[in-house]
Amino acid sequence: MDKRYGKELNWLFELRGIGDYGVTSHVSSEDSEQAVKIEEEFLAIVKRLMQEGGGS
Secondary structure (H helix, E strand, O other): OOOHHHHHHHHHHHHHHHHHHOOOOOOOHHHHHHHHHHHHHHHHHHHHHHHHOOOO
16 A cells, blocks of 8 residues: 555544544534545555455
């Protein structure tokens, strides 16, 4: 997997923290939309990798 996914997953984790515990800051709609795109792409890659590995 490309290294950028590690950075993107860290960013998603930070957004989750803001969404769960943010008192003075909130997740913007733009960040939310970008997060969904990243998550969908990541899931597609994981599914592909699982299929290539025979699911084991």
